[in-house]
Amino acid sequence: MASTTTDPLLGRLVDGRYEIVARVARGGMATVYRARDRRLGREVAVKVMHPHLADGVDGASFVSRFRREARAAARLSHPGVVAVFDQGLDGDTSYLTMEYVEGSNLRAELQQGPLPVGRALDVAAQVLEALAAAHRVGLVHRDIKPENVLLGSDGTVKVADFGLARAVTEVTSTASGTILGTVAYLAPEVITSGGTSPATDVFAVGVLLSEMLTGTVPYPGEPPIGVAFHHVHEDLPAPSQRVDWLPAELDRLVASFTARDPHRRPAHAGAAGAAVAGARALLDPDVLDRRADRPVLPAEDDGDDDPGTGPDDDPDAPRPGSADAVDEIPTAFFTEVPAGEHRTEHLVTEPTHALAGPVGAGPPAPERTHRRGAVVWAVLLVLLLGGGGAGTWWWFAAGPGAWTTVPAGLVGAPAEDADAALAAQGLDAETRERHHDDVPAGDVVATDPASGERVRRDGSVELVVSLGVRMLTVPADLVGSPRQDAEAALDAEGFAVEVDTVHDDAAPEGEVLGTSVPGGSRQRHDTVVTLTVSDGPAPVSVPQVVGRSADEAEEDLAAAGLEVAYADPETSTEVAEGRVLAQDPEQGTTARRTDTVTLTLSAGPPQAEVPDVTGMTGDEATAALEEAGFEVEVTGLLGGWLPAFRDEVREQEPTGSAPVGSTVTITVW
Structure with missing residues (x-):
């Protein structure tokens, strides 16, 4: 009988803004809800981290990963990437607000069987286009799988869940020997060394393309340790081994994407997308419309007579063996994945489960078959890697096992994340601070020893932490x-x-x-x-103002920015009274604005004593007055119309003193 689960978040208002409407999906780390953004009036997806993951010693790493998803998505702006709108904390609730994609995911579509060849190539091309945007900004997704490929009802394809995304130069695992990701899609270099590059995502897309063409991952039914062993030591089987009519062009395309040597793969998603387009152009159009038959998968069983819903009877939890779970690899090959990191969540779709076989294929095989297979693989690998007790002691006491390497990705990471990464490998962190122009405050500038260098397992690493710009x-x-x-x-x-x-x-x-x-x-x-x-007042050339009136001179000098001062007037017979007789500095001299030009005005001609010429003859009087500097005007009696009785000056005007050069009038009769 179906059970009803009451979700306490349904109907709740998160952070005073996001009204939770319905639960969409639940994973090992978070639950995704459909919600309404009351502030902007739009439908969004709200991803809420399970509260218990924030507790305990590993809580900080889970919260860090949750926030990292927001930071990674914020660096991308591409229609093929699910947009993250907001990230926050409401009480104990850590949440992300994302674009709501109406539709399903690729896992749900694959449950109906393989995709037509054309459709598979279209999906692969759009996934690669979205990944190319991430690769261009230095991000590697690290968790490409059907659950993280969303298929919108409008035909769009979007890549979701950047919770495991890292910069190309960053650390790829949270602890020594811990591999994060879904084993079916992990590239060999991730399994052997934890290293990642854009070519790592290309490998996952190659597996995804093979699965879309054939309806199954390359090694269905194998335990995780077996899948990992195959990826490291064998080339992936060609799709045509399962679907014989698939052309060689598709085999070569998948083989190039899943080459064990990452240098033999397309270097990044952009190059891989070009390879998809090239392969498609070589295919017969009839092939593009063909779809493989639904495969018959190895039987599975959970080892329980009761066909329940899965772990903990949670109908929303991913089943072991589904691609929604991060597979655990036994310690004979790798250390187990830490609790709480067992599953990566998908967005806006119903939970996915392991692919079922066709109708009539029979009940699932017992899970203990898988456990027995895992144990067999573990024993075989222990024998292969071998060494007895003495060898083991030497390995860990004096040999390579006594040393580890400084994890990659510490530089540029927040100091607390770097400290946690070192602690996870048993290394102590010593911190030194210094200013840095490019690295934000609180992030690691450098390490000593550097990433990749050897350090004893009980040693310490100095973290140089940025104080930000000085x-x-x-x-x-x-x-x-x-x-x-x-x-x-x-x-x-x-x-x-x-x-x-x-x-x-x-x-x-x-x-x-x-x-x-x-x-x-x-x-x-x-x-x-x-x-x-x-630089002081600007230089100017002094204008000529001699001969101009005082007002005219002041106006000309003010226009040049010069001040005016006056010296005592001087007499002049050349320049009329009141006009400029002289200037200092002279015309054409270079001065500075606000400098002073001194003007000397004419006081007119000088004064002189007018000789008394009364009683002199006209000629005598004229000669005396001209010698004194005066002009002479001679007139007769009554204006000269009466005849003169004698040649004698009878009157003169003016008398006393007068300006030199002025006229003296004498009357002779």
């Missing part, structure tokens, strides 16, 4: 100070200085007028501070 304080009160003082103050703080000079009428030469950054502010240590310094 910030300096710009001195206050630089504006108005002399240039030399400002430069000295900035140099003392550690800033580089540049100087721009500008002419200024008010500020004296050398005075700081402004700075490129505010005084008293905090700036990066490599900030170049530019001082704007006065």
Whole structure:
């Protein structure tokens, strides 16, 4: 009888924003819900980490992985990648908010049987296109499998779950000997050394393509240890071994993607996508429409007479052996996957289960058959790797087993993550801090020894942790100070200085007028501070103002930015009174704006005593007045119309003193 599960999150408002509407899927690490974003009025998927995973010594690593998924997806903007909108913590609830994809996943479609060849190539091409976007920014997905390939109802194909994604240079396992991922899709280099590259994702897509063409993974029914052994020591079987009508072009394509040597595979998803397009172009159009028959898989059984729903009778939990679980590999080959990391979750689809055989294929074989197979493989590998007690003692006491290597990916990782990675390998971490321009505060700048170098298992690794960019304080009160003082103050703080000079009428030469950054502010240590310094008033050419009136001279000089001062007026017989007689500096001299030009105005001609010429003859009077510097005008009695009785000056005008050069009128009769 079906049981009803009550989910306490249904109907709840997460973080005051996301209204949980329905549960979509549940995995080993998180549950995915369909929710409504009340703030933006849109439908989203909310991924909630199981609360118990945050507890205990491993809790930080699970929370870190959960947040890493958000950071990895945030680095990508591609229509083929499920977008992550938000990440947060509501009480004890860690959650991610993602794009809601209406539809199913590739696992659900494969449960109906193999895909048509054209459809399989289309899905592979779109997965590779999404992975190419990740590879271009230096990310490797590391967990490509049908559960993480979402098929939208509109025909779109999207790659989900970047929870295991890492930068190409980062560590690929959380502890020494621990392999994360789904064994059926793991490349040999991941199994043997934990190393990953973009070619690792290409391998997984090759397995995925083979599964889409044939309806089954290359080694169905094998225990995880057996699958791992095959991947390391054998080439994957060609799809045509299961479906004989598949053309050689598809065999070669799958073989190139799943080559054991990663250097023989396409270097990244972009190159692999081009290979898919090239292979498709060589195929007969009729082949593209063909679909293989549904395969008959090896029988499975859970070893229980009661055909229950799976582990813990949780109808939403992934079944052991389904690709929704991260397979555990016995310690004869690898250490087991830590508790809580056994499964990776898929998004917006119902839980997936192991592929069932065709109707009438019979009940599943007992799970203990798998356990017996795993034990056999483990015993065989122990014998192969062999060594007796003495060899084991030597290995761990003095031989290679006494040493380990510094994990990769520490540089650039948060210090707490690097510390946890070292602790997982039994290594101590010693921390030293220093500023760094490119590495954010709290992230590791370098390690000693470096990643990949040997260190004793009980040794320690020094982590150089970034303090972020070194910030300096710009001195206050630089504006108005002399240039030399400002430069000295900035140099003392550690800033580089540049100087721009500008002419200024008010500020004296050398005075700081402004700075490129505010005084008293905090700036990066490599900030170049530019001082704007006065070069004094601008140079000008002094105009000619001699002979002009005082008002006209002042107007001309003011237009040139010059000030005016006046000297005492001087007499002149050449320049009229009130006009400029002289200027200092003279016309054409180079001066600076606001300099002063001194003007001397004409006071007119000088004064002289007018000789008294009364009683002199006209000629005598004229001669005397001209000798004194005056002009002479002679007139007769009554204006000269009466005849003169005598030639004698009877009157003169003016008398006393008069300006030199002025006219003296004499009356002769």
